[in-house]
Amino acid sequence: MAGGFAKDGAVQEQIDATIEDAVRRARERLTKGESLADCAECSREIPTARRRAVPGVRLCVTCQAEQDKKAEIFSGYNRRGSKDSQLR
Numbered sequence: 001m002a003g004g005f006a007k008d009g010a011v012q013e014q015i016d017a018t019i020e021d022a023v024r025r026a027r028e029r030l031t032k033g034e035s036l037a038d039c040a041e042c043s044r045e046i047p048t049a050r051r052r053a054v055p056g057v058r059l060c061v062t063c064q065a066e067q068d069k070k071a072e073i074f075s076g077y078n079r080r081g082s083k084d085s086q087l088r
């Protein structure tokens with residue numbers, strides 16, 4: 001019983017390691033030369049941690065939040081617009 005359990009665990013560990021390795025490799029490839037050191041909007045330095053977390057990052061946290069807000073307003077406006085046309 002104990003032997004079988006250990007075997008299963010070893011296989012799962014191998015799968016996890018393979019996925020982790022693939023993710024790490026894909027992330028490294030994406031990050032290379034794509035993330036900007038300075039924000040494309042305000043030219044403020046983008047923290048290294050953010051550049052690592054977001055491959056190909058072009059905006060600092062502040063400008064990204066502004067863009068997300070704009071996108072939210074835009075999609076909300078679209079939704080409201082389609083609701084209005086349905087009511088008419």
Ligand SMILES: [Zn+2]
Nearest residue numbers: 039042060063
């Ligand atoms: Zn910025």
